[in-house]
Amino acid sequence: MPSDIAVGRKGGTSMPADLAVIGLGHLGLPLAQAATTARIPTIGYDPDPRTVAELAAGRPPGGGAGTGAGSTQHEPGGGPLSAAGIRRMISGGFRTTTDSAELGRVRTAVICAPTPLGPDRTLDLSAVGEAARTLATRLRPHTTVLLESTVYPGTTEEFLRPILESGSGLRAGRDFHLAYSPSRVDPGNRSYGYTNTPKVIGGLTPACTEAAAAFYGRLADKVVRARGPREAEAVKVLESNYRHVNIALVNEMAVFCHDIGVDLWDVVRCAETKPFGFQAFRPGPGVGGPGVAIDPNYLSYQGRTIGYPLRMVELAQEVNGRMPRYVTQRCATLLNEHGKSARGARVLLLGVSYKPDVADQEGSPAREIASRLMELGAQLSYHDPHVPQWRVLGRPVPRADSLYEAAASADLTVLLQQHRTYDLQGLAAKAQLLLDTRGASPAGTAYRL
Known part of the structure; x- marks a missing residue:
């Protein structure tokens, strides 16, 4: 042909x-x-x-x-x-x-x-x-x-x-x-x-x-x-898993550095100056989007396995899957350190999509973080310029119309996604407490992951 x-x-x-x-x-x-x-x-x-x-x-x-x-x-x-x-x-x-x-x-x-x-x-x-x-x-x-x-x-x-x-x-x-x-x-x-x-x-x-x-x-x-097609298919597996494994590594580093009092964001800033052998990844509240981690050990269409898992992928998924719980714990700790309980606290979530400047919420960690905060008794509101309505646990979450007023009245503001429209310096000045899970705010203006 x-x-x-x-x-x-x-x-x-x-x-x-x-x-x-x-x-x-x-x-x-x-x-x-x-x-x-x-x-x-x-x-x-x-x-x-x-x-x-x-x-x-x-x-x-x-x-x-x-x-x-x-x-x-x-x-x-x-x-x-x-x-x-x-x-x-x-x-x-x-x-x-x-x-x-x-x-x-x-x-x-x-x-x-x-x-x-x-x-x-x-x-x-x-x-x-x-x-x-x-x-x-x-x-x-x-x-x-x-x-x-x-x-x-x-x-x-x-x-x-x-x-x-x-x-x-x-x-x-x-x-x-x-x-x-x-x-x-x-x-x-x-x-x-x-x-x-x-x-x-x-x-x-x-x-x-x-x-x-x-x-x-x-x-x-x-x-x-x-x-052939198998090699092309494996390219997607490698590319997706590369992202997840490296994000998991830096997420573990974020928890480790916080515990020992080290500024991870400064560590990454310095490390990425190395011109070889290093690519910078940054931590976050979790991993979302359609590019999921893939373990070919589970070949569902054949009903069989290859006999061994991709251990790095399994571990990366486990690490990344823990991040929403860790962010929730950090929220509760911050509130407690400032004399407030998570129960009844007004918490504003900024950015609920899985990626900056998009509306797609597929796999976004925002939903799990919100549900965990709700379970702690927090009163949630959210703001996202790309998401006009948002529901968690089957209930609508109030959307903040005036971002700065909402940040000023909230006991805790949590940046989950860094949309381009957010003026983080201005938000940091207005917010009573700001937890930045993306390291996007100017140094010293917010608590970072």
Whole structure:
């Protein structure tokens, strides 16, 4: 088969779509936006009619139960994907659908279904399986099928491939191309977007890899070819776990340094001047977002394990998982040191999203910290410029309308997320007590983690 079958045609909105993005969540929409910007006729498929309807109306989706549910989207330049951004996509030819028949008319289909952690901390591949079954019934010969969801090594070949082949009657590597490419979307990053972030790809066959390269080459400045899909899948495992392990290390250092009276933030400032062998990570109240730590020991789609865990990953998850409890303890201690009990104390939480300058709350430690403070009897309020409403333990948390007045009246103000709009020097001057879990406030103006 020719290796260029993945290349889309340039054209206007009246031409048939060349690309189908399956799943319009935090992975799918940035891809669809990049493709539309590159003038690739694109459709977005999601089984959730609410997501599709909101996008068709020019509004960012609020989340739901479908493939694209659960997170706020972002512009390639790092800012939130606004209604204006969606309208630009629509004017560029992007359209959304819940009609799976549309999937049978494209040359390239990219599965961007979510794979959240289940109760047993294994990746839930059910949305990927559902997306694959939907696509398989419409799959045509010479189509390029790509998977971008976070998965275990082996998923593309051993989980996705059989579903596509049995549902379509076609054979991967012979009748259609199949490859994996780990998503590298970084919400809020204003330096790196889709174009200037290298794209890793690994195909089932060399022809599959080249078909994927032909497609992604239209979106990214650089395409990196892995040996195969397993290697490309393992890239995502390494990248995600690298982040979690290093955050766990610096979180442990934060607790250690506080106990011995050392300023960790000064330690990190000095350490990062080393020009080799060190990359600075900073502590925080916990780790959130869709980039979860992954232990491939639990291969849920095969019902087996590889016989040994990734001990560093397990330990990192344990350390990072303790941070919300530690932050809560620090809150109670600070209040007690200033003659106040946590019970009845007015506590203001600043920033409840998982990352600065985004609205996405997926995995944010703010929710656990809030619930623990509630259990101690604290009276909570919150402020977040990106989150207009917030519920914890099924109850709405009052939102502070006037930030400085709220900080002045609160017994304790806790910075959980450093949004760009926060004037931390001004907040420190107004707040009775300020606990800064991000080390963002000027030295000496607040208590730091």
